[in-house]
Amino acid sequence: METQIAVKFLGQTIPETGTIVLLAASKKKWGASLKKLDKQSGGHIGNAMSISSFEGGKSETIEIVSPANLKLSRLIILGLGDDTIDETSDWMKVGGRICGLVKGDPTGVVTVLVEDIGKDFAFSANDIAAIATGF
Numbered sequence: 001m002e003t004q005i006a007v008k009f010l011g012q013t014i015p016e017t018g019t020i021v022l023l024a025a026s027k028k029k030w031g032a033s034l035k036k037l038d039k040q041s042g043g044h045i046g047n048a049m050s051i052s053s054f055e056g057g058k059s060e061t062i063e064i065v066s067p068a069n070l071k072l073s074r075l076i077i078l079g080l081g082d083d084t085i086d087e088t089s090d091w092m093k094v095g096g097r098i099c100g101l102v103k104g105d106p107t108g109v110v111t112v113l114v115e116d117i118g119k120d121f122a123f124s125a126n127d128i129a130a131i132a133t134g135f
Contacts, residue, residue: 026082044068095134
């Protein structure tokens with residue numbers, strides 16, 4: 001089965017089922033969706049991140065299967081590091097990394113939630129297009 005990847009932007013609802021990919025910056029800079037999902041999970045997502053020593057470093061990942069108190073199959077968090085990403089080719093690499101993480105996903109549909117993470121990671125339309133091109 002081929003995996004379909006949907007890219008959603010801040011302000012859209014977070015899917016309740018399936019696989020979600022979120023981006024995080026280093027030093028525990030989280031976007032609104034990650035904060036919301038952590039709260040819904042009763043803090044279990046944050047605990048899993050702490051236990052695994054996930055800090056959001058560049059290309060660092062954590063995969064949480066069937067997160068507590070959520071109906072999601074998987075939650076994948078991809079770290080962006082602490083530097084701003086200015087080059088289109090770097091955003092394409094982020095998209096390629098996401099593609100590699102979700103290839104053959106058993107749910108068949110993966111949602112990538114793209115949202116601003118502090119002042120260092122405010123996404124432009126070109127950034128998002130480059131991420132999608134990397135798929």
